[in-house]
Amino acid sequence: MDRQEFTVKEAQEYNRSSPLRWIISHVLRYPHLPLGMALGTILANVLMSYSRLIIGDAFRWVTTPQPALGDLLELAVLFAGVRLAQAVLSLGSNVSVEFLAQRLERDCRDELYRSLLGKSLSFHDDQSVGDLMARATNDVRQINLMASPGVRLIFDSLVGVVVPIATIATIRLELLVVPLLFVIFLVITLKDYTGRLNPVADAMRRQFGEMNSEVAESISGIEVIKVNAQEEREERKFYEDAADFRELFVERGRIQARYLPLMVYGAAFGLALLHALGVYMRDPGFDVGNVVSYMGLVGLLNFPTFISIFTFTLVEMGIVSAERILALMTTETELDENEEGFAKRPIEGEVRFEHVTFGYDEDTPVLEDVSFHALPGETIAIVGETGSGKTTLTRLLNRVYDVDEGCVRVDGVDVRGWNMESLRSQISSIEQDIFLFSRSLAENIAFGVGQQADREAIERAARQAQAHDFIEGFEEGYETEIGERGVTLSGGQRQRIAIARAFLADPGILVLDDSTSAIDSETEDRIQEAMFRVQEGRTTFIITHRLSQIRWADRILVLRRGELIGQGSHEELMRGCRAYRRIFARYEEE
Amino acid sequence: MGFILGGLDSEPYDREYSDGELVRRIIGYFRLRARSMTIAAMAMVGDSLFGAAVPIIVSQGIDVATTSPTVGRIGALVAAMLLLRLLAWFLNYVRQAQSARAIGDVVLALRDDAFKAVVNHDLSFHDQQPTGKIVSRLTSDTRDFSNTVDLTMNLFSQILSVAVIAVAAFSINVRLTLLIWAMTPLVFAIALSFRHLARQATRNARRVLAKVNANIQESVSGIAIAKGFRQEQRMYEEFSALNEQAYQVNVVRGLTINTIFPLLTGTFGIVTAIILYFAGASALEGVRGEGGLLAIGAITVGEWYLFMQAMGRFWFPMTNIASFWSQFQDGLSAAERVFSLIDAEPEVVQTDDRAVPDLEGHIDFENVRLSYTGEEIVLPDFSLHITPGETVALVGHTGAGKTSVARLLARLYEFQGGQILVDGMDIRTLDLIDYRRHLGFVPQTAFLFSGTVCDNIRYARPEASRQEVEDVAMRVGTEGWIEDLPQGLQTEVGERGTRLSMGQRQLVALARVLLNDPAIFILDEATASVDPFTEAQIQEGLELVMEERTSIVIAHRLSTVRNVDRIIVMREGRIIEEGDHETLMEKGGHYAELYETYFRHQSLEYVEEMRRPTS
Secondary structure, three states: OOOOOOOOOOOOOOOOOOHHHHHHHHHOOOOHHHHHHHHHHHHHHHHHHHHHHHHHHHHHHHHOOOOOHHHHHHHHHHHHHHHHHHHHHHHHHHHHHHHHHHHHHHHHHHHHHHHHHHOOHHHHHHOOHHHHHHHHHHHHHHHHHHHHHHHHHHHHHHHHHHHHHHHHHHHOHHHHHHHHHHHHHHHHHHHHHHHHHHHHHHHHHHHHHHHHHHHHHHHHOHHHHHHOOOHHHHHHHHHHHHHHHHHHHHHHHHHHHOOHHHHHHHHHHHHHHHHHHHHHHHOOOOOHHHHHHHHHHHHHOHHHHHHHHHHHHHHHHHHHHHHHHHHHHHOOOOOOOOOOOEOOOOOOOOEEEEEEEEOOOOOOOOEEEEEEEEOOOOEEEEEOOOOOOHHHHHHOOOOOOOOOEEEEEEOOEEHHHEOHHHHHOOEEEEOOOOOOOOOEHHHHHHHHHOOOOOHHHHHHHHHHOOOHHHHHHOOOHHHOEEOOOOEOOOHHHHHHHHHHHHHHHOOOEEEEEEOOOEOOOOOHHHHHHHHHHHHOOOEEEEEEOOHHHHHOOOEEEEEEOOEEEEEEOHHHHHHHOHHHHHHHHHHHOO | OOHHHOOOOOOOOOOOOOHHHHHHHHHHHHHOOHHHHHHHHHHHHHHHHHHHHHHHHHHHHHHHHHOOOOHHHHHHHHHHHHHHHHHHHHHHHHHHHHHHHHHHHHHHHHHHHHHHHHHHOOHHHHHHOOHHHHHHHHHHHHHHHHHHHHHHHHHHHHHHHHHHHHHHHHHHOHHHHHHHHOOHHHHHHHHHHHHHHHHHHHHHHHHHHHHHHHHHHHHHHOHHHHHHOOOHHHHHHHHHHHHHHHHHHHHHHHHHHHHHHHHHHHHHHHHHHHHHHHHHHHHHHHHHOOOOOOOOOOOOHHHHHHHHHHHHHHHHHHHHHHOHHHHHHHHHHHHHHHHHHHHOOOOOOOOOOEOOOOOOOOEEEEEEEEOOOOOOOOEEEEEEEEOOOOEEEEEOOOOOOHHHHHHHHOOOOOOOEEEEEEOOEEHHHEOHHHHHOOEEEEOOOOOOOOOEHHHHHOOOOOOOOHHHHHHHHHHHOOOOOOOOOOOHHHOEOOHHHOOOOHHHHHHHHHHHHHHHOOOEEEEEOOOEOOOHHHHHHHHHHHHHHHHOOEEEEEOOOHHHHHHOOEEEEEEOOEEEEEEOHHHHHHHOOHHHHHHHHHHHHHOHHHHHHOOOOOO
16 A cells, blocks of 8 residues: 555555456456356357257258157247347346446546545646546546456357357367367467557557647647748648548558458358268268258357457457556655644744755756745745746645755744644645636635535635625625536636635645736735735745735745745845846836 | 447537538548549449358258259359358458548548638637637547448448348248348337437436546646645545446446347347248248148248348348438538538638738728627727837727737738728738738737747748747847756747746747748737746847837736837727827826726836735
8 A cells, every 4th residue: 555645444455566456356346247247148158059059950850751840839939938048148247247347437436536635746746637537537438348348248259159169069079170270260360460450550549649639739829820821831730640640540441451350250161061061961960950050150150250350459458548547546655644743733834944955856956955934924925937946945835845955844843744734734825726616606715624614704704805795796696606507707806715715724824826917907906905914924925926015025035947046025135136126127217 | 339339429419401412522522532432332232242142052052962962062062152252351351441541531631621721710710619629520520420431331231231132032932031021120119219228328428427527627636725625535525426426327328238239139039930930831841842831832941041041131230220320410410510610601801812012011990890790899990090110009998909900900800891001002902821921910828839949939930040040039038038948949848838938938929920020010918927037028028029110019018008109098999099108197088097907006106005014
């Protein structure tokens, strides 16, 4: 069990040592289902073969000296009964597999989801949401498809080859020659076929994805294409993509057309007829009924030959998907809950960075030798160009990442020594992209405190955050739904909801990342006021483009390519820091 | 897995074209590949005939065996059988390979036509269509469209083999054949009612799956907040409930779909038993040479065998024929979506294609009237004259028509009245591509294409040398903004430029314009702020670009409005004030109001005044 930030009690454990073992351990949760499938399939195939013997019996009946119509009726009824039973059994087998497949999908998704919740924030920072979604949707579905129809059909084909051949052996051992030869050639040609098809099919999928993303890009940039008069170039580029895809499509068509197993089957069928008639001629004990039964049984081999075109691909794709899901789940998460760690409530909010160096990979440090000291209740503005390490610096505070060198202390204790729950619950972040859940506004504000918040407290927080008025402006007030089903909020409104959330959670340390603020905001004064208010009484780190927020911070950190090139109050920096002066310089000229 | 299961999850779609029209156009595309299609069709006919002949030969074999077996006759039969199988395989190969080639070519031609149409559609078209929808029409719908061809080919091949068997059967015994045909309604009833149920279940499954996926997406996107506030347990419970619900619905769907084959084979078994009995009785007649109890008409033992085989070759193609129509409709819908993409009428129409000489940069809007929808008028009567080299800022509330003015000048939309002149030439009479080469346009969100910074700077002039690109890049920004990029000019910008910061993207977009050295520069300033350091750089880059040419800026930044030659104040599509910053401020009109709303907080006075409240 890897280290987790979140665990569910009494959760089912699975074997994650290899994709195959993992799938098997999932399957074995419900051993009766694969058993049901196996039994159902085998019996259904036996009955199917038996029905071919019955037809043979009917043909034998007509050649007997005194055939009575009543005997034929008996055979016909028997035949109908056998076929009905066969249908019921194969339905049973299908149902078993279907339950298994759907449960596999459900359980894998559940396991993946739990695992995702348990991963550290640094893990989530590295993952693109699109990629995670692909695994949680397509790959999980692929495992379902691998079971049904994938494994079901493969098993069915396997049994569908073995049972008829075994039945042929009961008619006459010598008749096995053609079917056995057929099996050998079938295996060889199938292997050859999949070996040819798979690389082309893979290339096709990739090319299709590429074509899609290039088209999407061109269309999103249509305005730029037009004003730069580059239509022709884009057309050419697309044509090349589409033509590459066409080559692969035609190639795949050619490979599929040359499906040799069908020819093998055709030859086997002809030779089987030859063999049967040959035996019939030289051996009086071998009658028309035997010929018909035998040919009927050989006919059963058609289905496995035909269906194998795509079953193997399904299983292969399922295994690849399992691999991808496993890779995600077994990624070690670097940090853990540290339940025995230092805990203290309320936090004072004193923060000290001591010679902190940190990089996402070893060679390129994002922060180098950063030291500063923030007193409880101070507001620290962090300024610098994009990519200078501002956001990274704040993420070392609540242990999204851990430092490489030096240390970060909160209330005098190294953050690595803190109990994770105690530390994180007292440090709130308002991110650049403010994320709101598709629920009511009230629930979004109360999100941090779970169900405990009453309406009065929520409204108080909203008032402090200057959000109350616009919320009341909506028809349904605090019950207004956000997102696809509800209203869309402007950037400034989202920000104030997030600030209200922070008021309610009342953290000792607040990180406010305001770096995508819109200039075009009619409520600038209100946002500024909400921001000043929320800073009161807590240590606040603020990344902002608003000069007024920088101007009036207690302390300003100036970062350039990961180095702290200046710190102090506005006045101190105007005197001593050239880079800082430049921000305000363009105003002074006027 | 049989095409009775095909196309279950397609969406219903409102049709605008008639079936006949669509089919005619599809055929039109295939006419390009007439040779491949003819070969494929002929091969298909042969394949179906030969395939249907197989049971006939076996039945002959049985007759020979039960009556007068000789080595020669049996040998000939078997040889014929092997030859037939081989030929059938070969014809199937020809058919599939040829149709893959034809379909590949047709899809390519269709995609090419559709993409060309899309790229050349007006911006008003793109404003109305979400990107994802266009993409799926271009890639997925064109692919689904090709299914109609496969479907149709298969349909004919199935009908042919059913027909051959039917003819053979009729020639042997009419009553027995009619008995088989009597089963047809049963097949259709099963196949169609099943499809109806399965489609329902599939829709439900898709809907609930979308819910689960939305839940996961939201959880993953909001994970930082969930973790920050330690709400994992609650989120897990919500997910779990949905996941369970999805399971229930999916099981229903799976069971529905898995019922069809056992149901069909079970029914088929009973039907076969019936034929076994009746045909057996006829065979008995044939063997005894006298009228039997049932008096259906005598047949031979081999013919009996043929009837047994005919059942199978009749039953399963019939299920497919039954479900052909609804799938064919799905394919037509896909084709229609693509055709309607191609057919959308362009609104921007040039009346002439005059070549554009070097421009000085006179711009005249004369009584221009613009309405996007025909009802709501964006610009009622807009006139504006700009002299060469002048820099003009457009200001106003959202919806005042600023962006429309800029886009009209770039000829991205059609206008309904008046005219727009550049150096005295009506822009509707110019060669559009040529004209746009003389414009530099930076939209609000600086859009970059994936590729390197260098590729993006020379986007409008691919032939520009490396040195030129470097020079321009150096000029546009200060203090080594290029060195700040991980690989300098060779840095990959990522999809849509996302690997660069907003500020860097704007610098690249400015460099792109500067390299092209247009006579007229149009800038829609970003409303999102960038960090104060980059802001200073962009300001310098902008001044450089605007210096030498006629410029129109939709202004959102205080430093811009302070520096331009003339500010045009717009409200509801009309110019209500103009002048420079100082005069307009003194006047105390609409501009002063706009200043309070948009620009004041960017001023140093505001910064000083916005002192932190001491409480």
